Amino acid sequence: MGLNADEKITEGVNAPTFVPSLPIPNVQELVRKDPLHIPERYVRSQEEMVIVKDVSSHSSAIPVMNLSLISDGNKEELSKLDVACKDWGFFQLVNHGVPTQVLETMKDAAAKFFELPLEEKSKYSVTSHDIQGYGHAYVVSSEQILDWYDALLLVVYPKQYRKLEFWPEGFKDTIEAYSSELKRVAEALLGSLSLIMGMQKDTLLGLHKELVQGLRVNYYPPCSMPDQVLGLSPHSDTSTITLLMQEDNVSGLEIQHKAEWVPVKPIPNALVVNVGDVMEIWSNGKYKSVEHRAVINKNKARISHALFFFPRDDVDVKPFDHMIDAQRPKMYNTVRYGEYLRQSMSRKMEGKAHTDVAMIET
Numbered sequence: 001m002g003l004n005a006d007e008k009i010t011e012g013v014n015a016p017t018f019v020p021s022l023p024i025p026n027v028q029e030l031v032r033k034d035p036l037h038i039p040e041r042y043v044r045s046q047e048e049m050v051i052v053k054d055v056s057s058h059s060s061a062i063p064v065m066n067l068s069l070i071s072d073g074n075k076e077e078l079s080k081l082d083v084a085c086k087d088w089g090f091f092q093l094v095n096h097g098v099p100t101q102v103l104e105t106m107k108d109a110a111a112k113f114f115e116l117p118l119e120e121k122s123k124y125s126v127t128s129h130d131i132q133g134y135g136h137a138y139v140v141s142s143e144q145i146l147d148w149y150d151a152l153l154l155v156v157y158p159k160q161y162r163k164l165e166f167w168p169e170g171f172k173d174t175i176e177a178y179s180s181e182l183k184r185v186a187e188a189l190l191g192s193l194s195l196i197m198g199m200q201k202d203t204l205l206g207l208h209k210e211l212v213q214g215l216r217v218n219y220y221p222p223c224s225m226p227d228q229v230l231g232l233s234p235h236s237d238t239s240t241i242t243l244l245m246q247e248d249n250v251s252g253l254e255i256q257h258k259a260e261w262v263p264v265k266p267i268p269n270a271l272v273v274n275v276g277d278v279m280e281i282w283s284n285g286k287y288k289s290v291e292h293r294a295v296i297n298k299n300k301a302r303i304s305h306a307l308f309f310f311p312r313d314d315v316d317v318k319p320f321d322h323m324i325d326a327q328r329p330k331m332y333n334t335v336r337y338g339e340y341l342r343q344s345m346s347r348k349m350e351g352k353a354h355t356d357v358a359m360i361e362t
């Protein structure tokens with residue numbers, strides 16, 4: 001026997017810690033042992049399971065943006081970016097310059113990791129005092145309805161925040177290559193977002209003090225009754241922006257748009273980008289951190305790779321003065337980012353409930 005997870009040596013001594021989750025069963029293992037049984041703790045009410053209507057027309061309306069044009073300062077594309085962040089909070093990004101091979105290698109390595117026997121994966125299990133590793137997040141009470149997923153959670157940048165003992169053997173170089181390529185994409189997007197907000201190109205990046213980058217690889221096992229469970233509860237991301245890679249042939253991500261759940265149909269090699277809470281606050285609500293969720297398939301497992309980009313703990317986040325005017329009075333108080341993030345993690349994922357702490361009551 002090796003060390004148990006709680007006794008592992010921590011390399012990232014200066015790494016911040018995050019709010020741990022209560023221990024819950026491994027979902028992949030539940031399904032392996034008894035594919036037809038769904039424990040009570042996962043079953044949702046009918047109201048929560050609103051069926052998606054008119055899938056095709058809405059899904060194809062989600063904006064598709066071209067990073068090469070955005071980065072060249074193409075006026076039309078920048079104005080499309082503004083509309084996408086305002087009206088959708090989500091878009092798909094093509095021409096991002098990330099080699100297909102880097103994306104494919106990440107997908108293959110993740111699939112291999114989740115295929116390992118539980119005993120092997122458990123070498124990287126989250127501990128009872130932090131969030132990094134293989135396990136779950138946002139589970140805070142024994143009453144709460146659980147989501148149908150297992151995940152690998154890692155802080156990848158800045159490097160001194162890494163806890164390498166949770167990076168699976170044989171997966172490290174792949175995670176490194178993927179994370180550094182997508183960091184470049186995120187920085188380019190932050191540059192263009194600064195411009196469309198009427199600021200210098202480097203403003204948003206600078207405001208992070210340190211661009212922190214968290215990776216969450218979600219594994220959603222199939223479920224014999226997919227209309228009774230959710231892969232991920234509705235939530236908005238606490239990030240500034242999130243970049244998500246989906247699989248080409250398995251869908252599951254749905255976003256709120258005009259009071260309906262709209263599926264985000266995968267476009268091969270595209271990245272899904274969404275505005276997070278920090279952008280919503282900085283823009284004083286002009287850009288929306290939109291609620292989204294993951295639904296489950298009956299026969300196919302699904303893996304998604306989310307990279308969250310967010311500020312250092314000591315950054316105070318508040319609406320920019322120039323985004324406040326008579327039409328758009330100040331909507332948010334100042335929040336200390338580290339506190340904001342941790343309060344969100346100490347509750348279950350529940351739509352936009354965690355953003356209320358920042359809202360000015362009217």
Ligand SMILES: O=C(O)CCC(=O)C(=O)O
Binds near residue numbers: 253
């Ligand atoms: O699996 C997905 O498509 C969504 C993942 C997500 O929203 C998250 O990890 O925050």
Ligand SMILES: [Fe+2]
Binds near residue numbers: 237
């Ligand atoms: Fe999310």
